[in-house]
Amino acid sequence: MATSPELKDLIMNALAGGAAFQIPAMYLRLHKGAPGASGTGNLASNATRMITTWSPSSGGMIALAAPLVWTATHSEVISHWSLWNHLTAGVWLHSDAFHAAKSVTAGDEIYVPAGSITLHM
Numbered sequence: 001m002a003t004s005p006e007l008k009d010l011i012m013n014a015l016a017g018g019a020a021f022q023i024p025a026m027y028l029r030l031h032k033g034a035p036g037a038s039g040t041g042n043l044a045s046n047a048t049r050m051i052t053t054w055s056p057s058s059g060g061m062i063a064l065a066a067p068l069v070w071t072a073t074h075s076e077v078i079s080h081w082s083l084w085n086h087l088t089a090g091v092w093l094h095s096d097a098f099h100a101a102k103s104v105t106a107g108d109e110i111y112v113p114a115g116s117i118t119l120h121m
Contacts, residue, residue, distance in 0.1 A: 001096040002037065011121075023085050026052045026093065028068060028117075030110065031080035039082040039092030045074035046110070049087055054119075061120035068112040072104035081117065094119065 010021045027049035029035075033042030053066040072078075079101035083093040096117075104110055 001094075002035070002039075003094045004039065004092050006091050007093045023093070025085070026054070027084045027087055027090075028052050028112070029082045029084060030070065030078050031082060031095070032076045032078060033080060034097070035080055035082045035092075035095040039084070039095050042080065044078055045076060046070050046072060049084055051087070052083070059120075061118055063115050063119075064112065064117040065114055067114050070110040072106055072108040072110055075105040076103075078102045078104060078110055081112075 013019065014021055029039075029049045030044035030046060031042045032044050035041050048070060050068045050070070052064060052068065054062040055065045056062070078098070080095060080097050082095035084090050085093055098112075099116070102110065
């Protein structure tokens with residue numbers, strides 16, 4: 001699990017009485033290994049970032065509120081994900097591993113169920 005320095009700074013500055021912040025949207029990207037310190041390593045062949053919907057915070061945690069579905073474009077093992085603040089560019093926010101890696105071949109559905117990803121402090 002990794003969180004970008006930019007997101008850490010936004011959170012800490014808000015906690016310290018600085019400017020409030022909001023991330024208008026978060027987009028999830030698939031990876032075939034750990035995304036690394038900038039969130040750009042081991043990219044899955046399907047490059048589409050999907051917009052995410054999250055549950056309201058409870059106990060310092062939010063959960064993915066709606067499922068996400070991709071179609072695999074190549075044979076590979078999907079093991080990690082990353083979050084971004086923009087559909088195609090933007091800032092990497094956070095990344096982590098799925099609970100279980102999934103082997104896919106071209107044409108397979110890659111399904112990430114609601115509740116399967118959580119973010120907590």
